[in-house]
Amino acid sequence: HFLSSLDSANSLLTAAIPAVRDMLSSGIMNIHTLERYIFLHVPQMEDGNNFGVTVQMTISKFLKETRDEWSKLLEEFPKYYSTRADAVDKLGLSKTSSSETKTESKSKSTGGEKGDEEKTSNSVVNETKTSNGQKTDVHRLNHVVAIDVKFYGDLRAALMTLFNGYITILDNM
Numbered sequence: 001h002f003l004s005s006l007d008s009a010n011s012l013l014t015a016a017i018p019a020v021r022d023m024l025s026s027g028i029m030n031i032h033t034l035e036r037y038i039f040l041h042v043p044q045m046e047d048g049n050n051f052g053v054t055v056q057m058t059i060s061k062f063l064k065e066t067r068d069e070w071s072k073l074l075e076e077f078p079k080y081y082s083t084r085a086d087a088v089d090k091l092g093l094s095k096t097s098s099s100e101t102k103t104e105s106k107s108k109s110t111g112g113e114k115g116d117e118e119k120t121s122n123s124v125v126n127e128t129k130t131s132n133g134q135k136t137d138v139h140r141l142n143h144v145v146a147i148d149v150k151f152y153g154d155l156r157a158a159l160m161t162l163f164n165g166y167i168t169i170l171d172n173m
Contacts, residue, residue, distance in 0.1 A: 010148045013155075020155045021077055024070050027162055031067040034169065035060060059172050066165045073158045080151045087144045091137075101125045 038060050043052040103123045 010152075013148055013152060016152070016155050017077065017080075020158055021074065023162055024074050024158065027165070028067055028070050028074075031063050031070075031169070034173070035063050035067075038063070062172060063169065066169065069161065070165065073161065076154060076158075080147070080154075084144065084147050084151075087140065087147055091140050091144065099127050101127075 038056050042056050045053050101124070103125075105121045106119070
């Protein structure tokens with residue numbers, strides 16, 4: 001049933017999120033490597049001929065801007081999970097809760113026909129409650145679907161940003 005499948009994440013997004021996240025992380029690490037390389041190979045500044053230094057400073061600035069942009073894209077992943085979890089909670093899907101109550105009582109009486117008597121009584125009560133969420137608001141359901149669709153688009157845009165960034169970096173280098 002569609003409603004019960006909302007408790008688990010969309011399978012397409014479940015596969016795509018770690019892949020895009022790993023690509024962004026690897027890209028950031030690659031930029032760190034390039035920045036280190038450029039830093040270690042900056043030519044000496046000479047009077048009147050600083051062209052090489054200026055070029056490398058320009059490329060370093062672009063690398064830092066690209067790294068910052070990709071880092072901001074990585075910050076969106078936890079926001080998606082939080083937003084989706086809140087929306088799924090508001091759906092009111094069936095929830096099961098259980099509780100157990102244990103009671104023990106002892107009594108001791110002396111005298112009587114049979115002499116001294118000791119009684120122990122134990123009782124255990126298990127209770128399970130299931131609330132049925134079949135009266136889910138269609139608008140809330142559409143909201144969860146819209147969150148997933150939006151984030152899928154965000155993932156595709158992140159991949160294009162990554163691709164364009166790599167092409168520009170290679171062109172600049």
